[in-house]
Amino acid sequence: MAPRLRVGIDLGGTKIEGVVLDPDGAVVVRRRIATDQARGYAHIVATTAALVGELRSVAGDCEAIGIGTPGAVSTRTGLMKNCNTTCLNGRDLPGDLRRQLGLPVVVENDANCFALAEATTGAGRGARLVFGVIMGTGVGGGLVIDGRVWSGPQHIAGEWGHHAIDPQGPRCYCGQRGCVEMLISGPAVERRYADRTGARASMGEIVARARAGESAAREALDELLDRFGRALANLVSILDPDVIVLGGGLSNIDELYVDGRAAVARYVFNDELRTAIVRNVHGDSAGVLGAAMLV
Ligand SMILES: [Zn+2]
Numbered sequence: 404m405a406p407r408l409r410v411g412i413d414l415g416g417t418k419i420e421g422v423v424l425d426p427d428g429a430v431v432v433r434r435r436i437a438t439d440q441a442r443g444y445a446h447i448v449a450t451t452a453a454l455v456g457e458l459r460s461v462a463g464d465c466e467a468i469g470i471g472t473p474g475a476v477s478t479r480t481g482l483m484k485n486c487n488t489t490c491l492n493g494r495d496l497p498g499d500l501r502r503q504l505g506l507p508v509v510v511e512n513d514a515n516c517f518a519l520a521e522a523t524t525g526a527g528r529g530a531r532l533v534f535g536v537i538m539g540t541g542v543g544g545g546l547v548i549d550g551r552v553w554s555g556p557q558h559i560a561g562e563w564g565h566h567a568i569d570p571q572g573p574r575c576y577c578g579q580r581g582c583v584e585m586l587i588s589g590p591a592v593e594r595r596y597a598d599r600t601g602a603r604a605s606m607g608e609i610v611a612r613a614r615a616g617e618s619a620a621r622e623a624l625d626e627l628l629d630r631f632g633r634a635l636a637n638l639v640s641i642l643d644p645d646v647i648v649l650g651g652g653l654s655n656i657d658e659l660y661v662d663g664r665a666a667v668a669r670y671v672f673n674d675e676l677r678t679a680i681v682r683n684v685h686g687d688s689a690g691v692l693g694a695a696m697l698v
Contacts, residue, residue: 408462411695412451413513414472416440416488419447421454422688423462424695428524432461433691444490452503467507469697470500471516471690475558483510487541509697514561515552516693517683518545521648523696525684530645534561534638535683538631539651542584546642552697564588568633583634587627589652596623610656628658632666635680640672650683 408431413420419438423431434454438447455468474486476497483491497510511519518527518535527533527547537543542564546553554560564584565577572581573591585591589606597603600619604612612620635647649659656663660680668676685692 407465409469409695409698410455410458410462410465411469411516411691411693411697412455412471413516413691413694414438414447414451414470414488414491415513415690416473419451419454420688420691421458422691422695423458424692428692428696430688430692432458434458438488440488440490444494447488447490448496448499448503451500455500455504465506465698467509467698468500468504469516469694470496470508470510471513471694471697472496472510473513475512475554476510478557511552511694511697512543512545512554512558512561513690514543515545515547515554516691516697517650517685517689518547518561518648518693519552519696520685520689520693521650521683522547522646523550524692525689526648526681527646530679532642532644532646534642534644534647535689536563536635536647536649536654537651538587538589538649538653540589542588542651544638546644563634563638566634566637568630568637583630586630587634587653592623592627595626596620599623606653610658624658625662628663629666631659631663632668633670635663635667636670636672639667639676639678644678646679646681648681648683650689654682 409424411422420435422433477484482493483496486492497508500508514537521527522533533547535545544561544563546561565582567579567581569581573585574580575582575585596609609620613624664680
């Protein structure tokens with residue numbers, strides 16, 4: 404019997420992406436459609452099911468479908484929680500999709516899918532413990548050990564975005580102050596810059612201005628790098644991963660791999676820093692590739 408193809412879906416806030424992977428992890432087909440979350444939960448489930456149907460006409464027989472999504476399945480209720488596509492929260496997404504598709508589905512957090520793809524065929528390939536970091540509008544993370552996602556008994560492993568690193572820092576929607584997400588996400592840096600200068604600028608503009616020598620932008624970037632160092636050093640001291648792969652919009656900032664890395668070395672509980680801190684290979688596609696690798 405020929406090895407089976409795998410189907411993965413990345414259910415994002417603006418688009419639903421699907422792929423079919425061959426047994427070597429190469430993409431056979433890729434499809435992308437709008438999420439249109441304003442039309443609600445039932446629409447998202449129906450759209451996802453239709454997309455899976457289309458992919459199965461290519462993939463043929465498959466045993467299960469892997470789904471990556473923001474948030475996680477609550478181990479307490481079995482329902483979705485912590486999704487920024489808020490109409491998914493409190494819903495039985497795995498059950499509803501399983502009933503529509505007539506197939507088992509594996510639902511996993513999208514940062515875990517990112518980490519799985521990078522650990523399997525990306526920047527962390529061959530390493531035993533890979534930590535995937537997402538730094539963009541939000542901050543998240545995922546942990547892969549020996550090629551498998553480690554999500555933990557409460558499905559919160561890797562959620563370093565809500566480690567508080569400044570108890571006097573800005574208040575976070577999770578109820579704490581000074582969470583990593585409140586300090587090193589794109590919107591957080593943009594807010595700090597606006598507070599200093601009274602002017603609004605995007606993360607990309609702030610980095611460009613810092614490189615051109617503007618002092619307020621330089622301070623904002625230096626603060627980002629220092630806090631990145633603190634946050635990642637905590638993580639390295641706890642997990643000591645072989646590789647940390649950076650993803651999300653901020654992973655394109657070159658300074659993270661030099662000055663940011665130096666800041667990690669400054670704060671880590673060790674006399675050296677051997678941990679590889681590297682840029683992702685799969686870019687935006689990591690989530691959907693990782694979803695297919697779940698099955
Ligand atoms: Zn928080």
